[in-house]
Amino acid sequence: MDNAAGEVKIFDVVIIGAGPGGSTCALALRNAGLKVAIIDKAVFPRDKVCGELMHRKTVATLTRLVPEFESEFKAFAGTLIMKHTKVHYKKTVINFDWETESYTCPRLKLDDFLLSVVKKYSDTEIYTDTTPGKITVDEAGVTVTLKNDETIFQAKLIIGADGAQSTVAKQLAQKVMDKKHYLGAVRAYYKNVKDIKNDVSEVFFNSRYNLNYLWVFPVDGNLVNVGFGLLSNDISGKKINLKEAFYDYFKISPELADKFKDAEQVGPLEGFGVPLGSSVGITSGNSFMLLGDAASLSNPLSGTGMGNAILSGMLAGQHAAKCFAANNFSEEFMKEYDNTLQKEIINDLMASYKAQRILSKMPYMLDVVFWLSKFKRIKHYIQSHV
Ligand SMILES: Cc1cc2nc3c(=O)[nH]c(=O)nc-3n(C[C@H](O)[C@H](O)[C@H](O)COP(=O)(O)OP(=O)(O)OC[C@H]3O[C@@H](n4cnc5c(N)ncnc54)[C@H](O)[C@@H]3O)c2cc1C
Structure with missing residues (x-):
């Protein structure tokens, strides 16, 4: 050479x-x-x-x-x-108290x-x-x-x-890149979000966005990291604008609308890919x-x-x-x-x-998973195995 x-x-x-x-x-x-x-x-x-x-x-x-x-x-x-996670779905909340901690x-x-x-x-x-x-x-x-x-x-x-x-x-x-096996995801930081505890991560499911959840994770600096992702195939196939879908999620989830009513976005909403x-x-x-x-x-x-x-x-x-x-x-x-x-x-x-x-094929299975998680033994199993 x-x-x-x-x-x-x-x-x-x-x-x-x-x-x-x-x-x-x-x-x-x-x-x-x-x-x-x-x-x-x-x-x-x-x-x-x-x-x-x-x-x-x-x-x-x-x-x-x-x-x-x-x-x-x-x-x-x-x-x-x-140390804990709150999972929100259809106006119910399930609290998980993990045996092993995680970090942000x-x-x-x-x-x-x-x-x-x-x-x-x-x-x-x-x-x-x-x-x-x-x-x-x-x-x-x-x-x-x-x-x-x-x-x-x-x-x-x-x-x-x-x-x-x-x-x-x-x-x-x-x-x-294979869009069937790739996520498009976005995240923004927020401050002044209601009822945030520094050791509790939260996720919000909404049946409009099958298979997806919006996360609210407390991070250093009194901020929360909020984000959301969708399969790239769905984004292009259904012509979804991911950034609009992110803000839409707040409107269609009453519990999020309340939680974020005094919140302020810090910095831009940014996106990146996730190869699955x-x-x-x-x-x-x-x-x-x-x-x-x-x-x-x-x-x-x-x-x-x-x-x-x-x-x-x-x-x-x-x-x-x-x-x-x-x-x-x-x-x-x-x-x-x-x-x-x-x-x-x-x-x-x-x-x-x-x-x-x-x-994805049987979205009602999510209801079944939530229903099962209410049982003490099943919840305990999840808490000690995740
Ligand atoms: C919105 C979103 C939310 C996510 N949330 C989570 C989460 O909460 N928890 C979790 O575990 N994972 C999450 N992920 C996935 C996670 O970010 C990645 O899986 C992880 O960062 C992969 O680590 P990596 O070291 O393989 O690559 P990266 O973290 O991407 O690091 C790659 C490095 O390579 C460098 N680089 C890139 N191209 C070149 C080049 N051509 N030449 C030289 N250097 C280059 C980059 O600068 C970078 O420093 C999320 C992803 C997205 C997009």
Whole structure:
């Protein structure tokens, strides 16, 4: 390759994307004795449109990689601990008191915090404000050129952790968006919302928007994160304007209208895509692995994806270390990563997809689920298993 002017930086592993998945992958490699770079096009701190709710299991995964993580995360100014959820449906409310807590943290702060943990606990070289151009794989390994910069990165292995519009997935796995398995989602922050408790998340179902819920999650700064998503297929098929549908939700839900009557929106209503794990597709190949949203691992029922981004980040990091131990970066050797994803993540995603299909074809099943949740034993089962 003609690169007379550009510097060539040589690594063992190059991770593209410093979101929750990419940062976790760097942490999973911290003791592997490998030279690792993480490249992100954004300047941190940067925002990412999200509901910002994280399950306890997610924090547990990071704590397996860095034992100090849980205490540092809980002490971090930005984290709220969620212990209860109020579910609103057809003028009834079901209160869940969880046995395991979950957390909210604005992504502006969370992703910067995660990257600071990478800086503190690993030797990963971090390149932000750096956008990959062409990515090529040959027998020698991976070459990444940059947009607007002559520098070239070379590595044995590349990890695509670059989210819903992953350039790694497009270039190396020829991934294209499938509207049947993709959510369009929007969120806005509000202040002065009535009856908000800092440890209670709330969700509102409305039968007009089959299969969907509007979330109201308290976040740091006396704000609530409010959002809503719909399948992209429905958005285009039924010609729905997602932003209008969001504001419409307040009008058609009397309990929301009351709750938000003195509320003030802070900042714009913003949207982003969620690639759903109801159709995962290619997750690895010669010298590459995909994880998180780049691998379409968000839950088809809830739309959440941070947990699987973090879990797949750990699994990809662990498999990368195995590749170096075996000096094998072949497509065939990567199948072990695919199989682990299947076992640890995709089987659960498929179960959620089945539930999503049932609820979509038989919307009255939602009434049945609500009715059943009123029974103490069933509620207790849900509270201890979610
Ligand atoms: C409205 C909405 C609400 C959501 N709510 C929740 C929720 O409450 N809980 C939950 O768990 N999940 C939620 N999700 C899903 C969640 O946001 C994602 O699943 C999660 O962020 C995926 O993490 P990731 O690390 O794979 O990718 P991202 O978080 O998207 O990180 C990707 C990183 O790659 C960088 N990048 C992108 N393209 C390039 C490129 N070409 N070159 C270099 N760098 C690049 C980006 O700057 C970013 O830093 C929500 C999503 C949406 C849209």
